[in-house]
Amino acid sequence: MTRAKRRWLPALLIPLALVLAVLTGSVQAGATVSLPPKTADEVLAMIARTQVRAFSGTLQQTAELGLPDIPSSTPGVTPGAGTALEFLAGSHTARVFVGDPTKARLQIMDAMAERDLIVNGKDAWFYNSADNSATHLQAPKPGAPTETLPSKPAMPTPEALANRFLAAVDAGTEVTVGEASSVAGRSAYRLSLAPKDPGTLVASVSIDVDSETGFPLGVHVQAKNQADPAYSLAFTDLSLTAPDPGLFQFTPPAGSTVTTKVLPARLTPVPDADSSPKAPSPHGTRVSGEGWGSIVMLPAAAVPAGLTSNPQISQVLQSVSGGRALTSSLVSVLILDDGRVLAGLVPLERLQSAAAAQ
Structure with missing residues (x-):
């Protein structure tokens, strides 16, 4: 199998850099199922051809990285590096809704509260029910030397995580297909990525791919010398119908404290493989x-x-x-x-x- 080599930001580090990426997680796949055999190239082609654009479902996180439990974000704090670290230990559950390419909603279910991130075009809100606080995230003003909200919301889904790992596939990765299984009630092929580089901490990455649509249903990352997956992200239930458009409208509840923040410029993409091996971006990365x-x-x-x-x-x-x-x-x-x-x-x-x- 031949795939173009690309530089990449390791998928698990993305929460440290992106404001909107505040959750990843999953559970193990279910019972083994019987599916027609497919090669690794065929499963990769299924992922590339998937037409799933609107969906809703439940995500459950499991992270076993050997880190101490990080307390939930304090009231009134918008997503960022600190809140992202919270999801690098233990388990968390969230609901995700994706409408058209500009509409998405993430509901993080805490023990005694709920946090919501709603993206609707160039408008976004973050709401924390713990203290009834809302933050209005606005795109930069016209003419400012910054970029607007991305045209497609960057929701933390198995598809987004799988695409980042697939971008690392090159001659230094062994790609195979394992036993099929059931994830969120749907039959799935399991694609396995095994790095050949002895210097990485990653033993393998498994991607559960819906046998009908090619939509990634789960991602499981195995660390070297560790029996259980170190990090996983998968659906526990999934609907492939378009969510109610009203889910992407948000009005702050009565009595809530509202703060408005203008989003900063997004980081410039890392140069591709055709540039110098250590060429810096305009931001110096x-x-x-x-x-x-x-x-x-x-x-x-x-x-x-x-x-x-x-x-x-x-x-x-x-x-x-x-x-x-x-x-x-x-x-x-x-x-x-x-x-x-x-x-x-x-x-x-x-x-x-x-x-x-x-």
């Missing part, structure tokens, strides 16, 4: 290496505001030579004293070596 062993390097100026001072993040950082680090069974992040940040699906030692080489 660099990628060292390719595929599963790649390391993302952000200069201090490109690091999200409040990343190093966030109390939730501080709970999972350890002091190391030259800075602080987050280490887990699947991902490592190195925050240097000079403000630079390095991250990858690699051991901490590889990040330290990359930092010393700069």
Whole structure:
């Protein structure tokens, strides 16, 4: 199988950079089912041809990265790096609704509260029932040197996560098809991606692909030397009919505290494989290496505001030579004293070596 090599931001690091990516999660696939055999190329073609654009369903997260439990985000706080870390430990449940390419809603079900993210065209809201607070996220004003909301909402779904891992598939990845199974009541092929790079923490990534539509139903990431999946994302129920349009309308409840924030510019995409191996983006972000062993390097100026001072993040950082680090069974992040940040699906030692080489 031949696929173009691409640089990529490791899929599990995306929540640290994107405001809207606040949840990933899943459960194990169900009982084995019988399906006509397909090759890996045929299953990949099914994913590429999927026509599913509108759907709704329930997602359940399981994360076993060896990190301590992170408390739920405090009242009144909009999604960001701190809240994203909350979903890197334990289990969480959410409902997701996607209408046309500009409409989506995510409902995160906490033990005693609910958080909602609603995207409707160039308008977005984040609501926290814990303190009845709402944040209105607005696209930048016309003429400002920033980009508007993406034309397709970046909801954390198995499809979005699967596409990021598939972007890493190259000659250094063994791609096979395993036993078929049932996910959210639908029969699915299981596509397995196994990195050949001995330097990555990833043992394999399994993608459950709906046998009828080619729509990814679940993603399960296995770390080396760990029996249970380190990170998973899958539907527990799924409807492929268009959700009620009213779900994408939001009016702050009576008495709620409303804050308005203008979204910043989105990060410039990482250069593709035709550019220099370490070519920087206009924001100074660099990628060292390719595929599963790649390391993302952000200069201090490109690091999200409040990343190093966030109390939730501080709970999972350890002091190391030259800075602080987050280490887990699947991902490592190195925050240097000079403000630079390095991250990858690699051991901490590889990040330290990359930092010393700069």
